[in-house]
Amino acid sequence: MSFGFMIGVFGVLILAHAAYSTIQYRSLLKILEEEFSGLPMNVVGELLLGLVFCMWAALTVPGKFLSILPYSEENRIVSLPDNLDFMVFNHRGKVFPSKMDLKLKR
Amino acid sequence: MVGHEDSGASKKKSTDSSNDLPTFNAENLQNNTKIIYYSRTFLSIIGGVIAGILGYTGLTGFVFYFLIMAITSLGLAAKAKFSIHSYFDCWNRLLLDGFLGGLLSYVLFWTFAYDIVHIF
Numbered sequence: 498m499s500f501g502f503m504i505g506v507f508g509v510l511i512l513a514h515a516a517y518s519t520i521q522y523r524s525l526l527k528i529l530e531e532e533f534s535g536l537p538m539n540v541v542g543e544l545l546l547g548l549v550f551c552m553w554a555a556l557t558v559p560g561k562f563l564s565i566l567p568y569s570e571e572n573r574i575v576s577l578p579d580n581l582d583f584m585v586f587n588h589r590g591k592v593f594p595s596k597m598d599l600k601l602k603r
Numbered sequence: 604m605v606g607h608e609d610s611g612a613s614k615k616k617s618t619d620s621s622n623d624l625p626t627f628n629a630e631n632l633q634n635n636t637k638i639i640y641y642s643r644t645f646l647s648i649i650g651g652v653i654a655g656i657l658g659y660t661g662l663t664g665f666v667f668y669f670l671i672m673a674i675t676s677l678g679l680a681a682k683a684k685f686s687i688h689s690y691f692d693c694w695n696r697l698l699l700d701g702f703l704g705g706l707l708s709y710v711l712f713w714t715f716a717y718d719i720v721h722i723f
Contacts, residue, residue, distance in 0.1 A: 505645075512649070516656050519720050533721075536657065544653050551649040556678045559641040562690040563631035569689070 505554025511547035515540050627692060635690050639679060640701050646675050647705025648712050655716025668709050672702055 518540050526533055650671035654664045676698045683690045683697065691697050 508649075512652055512656070516652075516716065516720050519656050523721060533658065541657075544656060548649065548653055552646060552674065552678060555642045555645045555649070555675075556682050559638040560634070562635050562638065562683050563628075564689050565627040565629075565631045565635070565691070566689050567626050567628060 499558065501554050501557040504550050505558060508547045508550030508554060511543055511550065515543040515547060518543070632692065636696065636700065639697065640704070642679060643672070643675055643701040643705050644708060646671055647709040651709040651712030652716045654709075654713045655718075656720050658717065658721055659713075660717075664710075664713055668706060671709075672705070676702075 519536060522537060522540065523533065647668070650668060654667045657667075659667055679697055680687070687694055687697060
């Protein structure tokens with residue numbers, strides 16, 4: 498598994514731990530018979546940390562953005578055909594100086 | 604051996620000639636849109652769980668959803684290194700596509716987490 502996926506799993510585990518501590522906090526409030534006004538600060542911090550990890554995972558795991566420009570380097574549309582049947586060399590182009598910068602598409 | 608070596612990514616889609624970007628690689632655009640969809644769906648679910656744990660009810664929860672989606676848009680724009688036109692055809696596709704699509708998943712996981720944490 499990739500590193501981003503591990504970060505995402507870790508973020509979900511942090512959220513689960515925060516949920517569990519919130520459940521314990523609620524039952525503590527029920528025992529003390531107090532109102533539920535807000536969460537303790539460490540649970541809120543834990544939720545924020547889990548959110549940061551999950552957000553990082555959500556932005557990196559699905560994949561990279563690919564360029565849509567037709568002229569960028571990885572979108573080369575023209576490629577030298579590399580089948581042997583069409584590789585003839587005794588044609589009219591032999592009178593021209595050869596271009597050395599044509600590249601094979603990998 | 605007459606296999607003509609031509610990768611499938613070279614399908615073009617042309618808009619009318621008055622635009623300054625007449626063609627773009629449609630398969631890569633579709634890939635980018637899929638990435639946005641996955642990211643937004645996952646973060647809608649995570650945001651729902653967080654809103655449920657925090658105990659938000661009513662309007663505050665929906666405000667939290669829009670906050671999460673706004674942060675996601677910012678994160679996606681940062682992922683595209685803010686040069687949108689080399690990855691998408693317009694800004695709206697990055698910022699608004701799938702914005703409301705995750706709302707139902709968000710509400711589902713919000714109520715689910717709220718029930719688990721605060722009611723049972």
